[in-house]
Amino acid sequence: MPLTxxxxxxxxxxxxxxxxxxVALDRVDFTLRAGEIHALLGENGAGKSTLIKTMTGxxxxxxxxxxxxxxxxxxxxxxxxxxxxxxxxYQEVNLAPxxxxxxxxxxxxxxxxxxxxxxxxxRRRAAALLTEFxxxxxxxxxxxxxxxxxxxxxxxxRAVDQSARVLILDEPTASLDAHEVEVLFAVLRxxxxxxxxxxxxxxxxxxxxxxxxxxxxxxxxxxxxxxxxADLPRLxxxxxxxxxxxxxxxxKRPPHVEGAARAAVATFAAFGKEGQVAPFDLTLRxxxxxxxxxxxxxxxxxxxxxxxxxxxxDCGTAEVDGRRVAIGSPxxxxxxxxGYCPEERKTEGIxxxxxxxENIVLALQAQRGALAPLPRREQDEIxxxxxxxxxxxxxxxxxxxxxxxxxxxxxxxxxxxxxxxPRLLILDEPTRGIDVGAHAEIIALIRSxxxxxxxxxxxxxxxxxIVTYADEVIVLRDRAHVARLTGNAVDVPAILAAxxxxxxAPAAAHA
Amino acid sequence: xxxxxPRVGTAQIGxxxxxxxxxxxxxxxxxxxxxxxxxxxGSLIDVLNRGAPVALLSLGMVLVIAxxxxxxxxxxxxxxSGAIAASLADxxxxxxxxxxxxxxxxxxxxxxxxxxxVLGIQPIVATLILMVAGRGIAQLITEGRIVTxxxxxxxxxxxxxxxxxxxxxxxxxxxxxxxxxxxxxxxxGLMIEASGGNPRASALAGIGTKLITLxxxxxxxxxxxxxxxxxxxxxxGADANNAGLxxxxxxxxxxxxxxxxxxxxxxxxILAVVGALIIQAMNTGILLSGLPPETNLVVKAVVxxxxxxxxxxxxGTHLAGLGVLLGLRKA
Numbered sequence: 001m002p003l004t005x006x007x008x009x010x011x012x013x014x015x016x017x018x019x020x021x022x023v024a025l026d027r028v029d030f031t032l033r034a035g036e037i038h039a040l041l042g043e044n045g046a047g048k049s050t051l052i053k054t055m056t057g058x059x060x061x062x063x064x065x066x067x068x069x070x071x072x073x074x075x076x077x078x079x080x081x082x083x084x085x086x087x088x089x090y091q092e093v094n095l096a097p098x099x100x101x102x103x104x105x106x107x108x109x110x111x112x113x114x115x116x117x118x119x120x121x122x123r124r125r126a127a128a129l130l131t132e133f134x135x136x137x138x139x140x141x142x143x144x145x146x147x148x149x150x151x152x153x154x155x156x157x158r159a160v161d162q163s164a165r166v167l168i169l170d171e172p173t174a175s176l177d178a179h180e181v182e183v184l185f186a187v188l189r190x191x192x193x194x195x196x197x198x199x200x201x202x203x204x205x206x207x208x209x210x211x212x213x214x215x216x217x218x219x220x221x222x223x224x225x226x227x228x229x230a231d232l233p234r235l236x237x238x239x240x241x242x243x244x245x246x247x248x249x250x251x252k253r254p255p256h257v258e259g260a261a262r263a264a265v266a267t268f269a270a271f272g273k274e275g276q277v278a279p280f281d282l283t284l285r286x287x288x289x290x291x292x293x294x295x296x297x298x299x300x301x302x303x304x305x306x307x308x309x310x311x312x313x314d315c316g317t318a319e320v321d322g323r324r325v326a327i328g329s330p331x332x333x334x335x336x337x338x339g340y341c342p343e344e345r346k347t348e349g350i351x352x353x354x355x356x357x358e359n360i361v362l363a364l365q366a367q368r369g370a371l372a373p374l375p376r377r378e379q380d381e382i383x384x385x386x387x388x389x390x391x392x393x394x395x396x397x398x399x400x401x402x403x404x405x406x407x408x409x410x411x412x413x414x415x416x417x418x419x420x421x422p423r424l425l426i427l428d429e430p431t432r433g434i435d436v437g438a439h440a441e442i443i444a445l446i447r448s449x450x451x452x453x454x455x456x457x458x459x460x461x462x463x464x465x466i467v468t469y470a471d472e473v474i475v476l477r478d479r480a481h482v483a484r485l486t487g488n489a490v491d492v493p494a495i496l497a498a499x500x501x502x503x504x505a506p507a508a509a510h511a
Numbered sequence: 512x513x514x515x516x517p518r519v520g521t522a523q524i525g526x527x528x529x530x531x532x533x534x535x536x537x538x539x540x541x542x543x544x545x546x547x548x549x550x551x552x553g554s555l556i557d558v559l560n561r562g563a564p565v566a567l568l569s570l571g572m573v574l575v576i577a578x579x580x581x582x583x584x585x586x587x588x589x590x591x592s593g594a595i596a597a598s599l600a601d602x603x604x605x606x607x608x609x610x611x612x613x614x615x616x617x618x619x620x621x622x623x624x625x626x627x628x629v630l631g632i633q634p635i636v637a638t639l640i641l642m643v644a645g646r647g648i649a650q651l652i653t654e655g656r657i658v659t660x661x662x663x664x665x666x667x668x669x670x671x672x673x674x675x676x677x678x679x680x681x682x683x684x685x686x687x688x689x690x691x692x693x694x695x696x697x698x699x700g701l702m703i704e705a706s707g708g709n710p711r712a713s714a715l716a717g718i719g720t721k722l723i724t725l726x727x728x729x730x731x732x733x734x735x736x737x738x739x740x741x742x743x744x745x746x747x748g749a750d751a752n753n754a755g756l757x758x759x760x761x762x763x764x765x766x767x768x769x770x771x772x773x774x775x776x777x778x779x780x781i782l783a784v785v786g787a788l789i790i791q792a793m794n795t796g797i798l799l800s801g802l803p804p805e806t807n808l809v810v811k812a813v814v815x816x817x818x819x820x821x822x823x824x825x826x827g828t829h830l831a832g833l834g835v836l837l838g839l840r841k842a
Contacts, residue, residue, distance in 0.1 A: 330716070366718045370723075
């Protein structure tokens, strides 16, 4: 319907919010039209989350007015926002995984008959609803039996079915692979055609250009700019987000040095585990970065977990410094001076309640053992050193780490391992879910660690990034290492070709 | 689960002060302490003395709960160690009696720890086993009778005094100091807080979470055994049916009042002991006030609720919400 109508569906004026003296939002204006997909971008800490939370009443704003189709609204909770017509779907799907798809869709508003849930009617309606979204699945099966992408679509269907005017998506694609992203985009385009206004928060610039109509950029809590997609080329967009020129460091691949001459730190031969990853050979060298590329679920994380002993290999051999070793646990890997930053930062990385200092010294303390506590002064020194070195913000070692942004949590986790002075550092998606500025810093750090002679094993979905720092890229597919690219053969088209080389794998949807 | 800033314990210490003040109101001699036969007497001393067993239990319980666990068996372990101590007291020397009773506690702790850490059984179920079986074991030891003893050595641990201070208080303080030294003097405290806060992350950071789990249950068993010895020494006998009965719940309550979350992570040993004292101060206060002892449990529940609410960071929001509900919405 109203694609031609330029009157805004939703308009915010002068939104402001401070937390204990820290200005998170400073007089931000924002308009959303019916039938548009509007990207909301900005670095971590730019104010995206705060803007969304104040729009939906999760956080009360200090100032500002909000109009939905011309009528002023002021929701005081997410529930009121949904009633008013603004629904939000978060990165981590907020549904009950053990309930059926139908129950999730109609939770709290089940069709009833004298107080009893009309199960069959509910399923019928659920199936009809999902058909609109191009999903023909068994709505009686538990939600957790479906992929994250389908769970997201279920969450979106529930949200749209409830209110249907404004849909806010907070990083919906962070855990989806390329094919799943396409499925999700098809749904978004369909909602757009129905005249729903969609706010799309993401870190993936490719996706912004693939699906969005307009872009609004926030920086340090202020509106940095808003423009139709056609008027904002990628470089300008990044400039708007960062407020500075992107450093050349991330753009160009440095001259390649032949790796065979370097000393091998660890060598794995026919190493593998049934059901995790097929046996593989892998040599990690000092001052050498090996990248692991492949779609989600291709066996990248499984490979690094075997190397670090988080899973025990059931075949093959590992050698460190020419000696046969058994790596049966993270503790044994740490004795060999390996370090591992896992992909799941929240569930496997940080201890949210503990302070930044405690999180940083954790691995070093574990290495020394409980009976040799690091003196407090030494802990303070280590924390201060890494906060300075990695520019962790805010620079307060006594703040619970859960209160930091994703990028700063990631830096603190890197610090945790750097404090143990590892010879081999394993990084699983080190730049996932963090802002562009922190991306560049972490890539620069990977390079400098490599230059200092550390061996690195890096899993990354960001192919453009991986080719800038990896000396060697191993491509995985269907839980097996399928290709090994070295030296000048490392480039994005070659990796894509290797990933897409199989009959089963979908052609990666890279723009 | 919200993020908590390091707690200072104002709620707990304030609550204890309030209850002590209330005790003083109902019984003006509450703070009177007198020295008689080289031992201190008075209601305040009584609170500390009677509170010692639960305080001892809470020293182990706080570590178990910080590791996301729970130990329901401590009351039963008290009965076992008390039964052993009372049975051996008149025939063996004190060191042998203590070694046997504490050794039994250690074995009980190892058993719980084995079930939880090695077999991966949920703590509430794993320790329920010993909670039920333990009392039976204690009855087997006492052969179903109430075993009494006359050994002055063991009796000293319950009724004696050191420099005027009743022995149970001295033992509880010594165990508190030892626990603090072991946990906070080493990196164990940090490791427990990390493992309880995020077990997977801690294991990946190289912390031996299984060993620590085993260790906290062993410690809890030891503390319970000591509490059982004190309880038996106090009454000069062991009653397998009633020794330590329901005290596991008081110990859990003491830990929770002390601000340690049942979700694990951050914990405070000292505030757990303050929690134990809050419970005992209430018990004593109700006895002193002349209220029927039956009201004890109800009053206890109200005070516990108040302390927990006072700790809640969300109290402000809830009160505001309540205001809206009562005031604005009605109007």
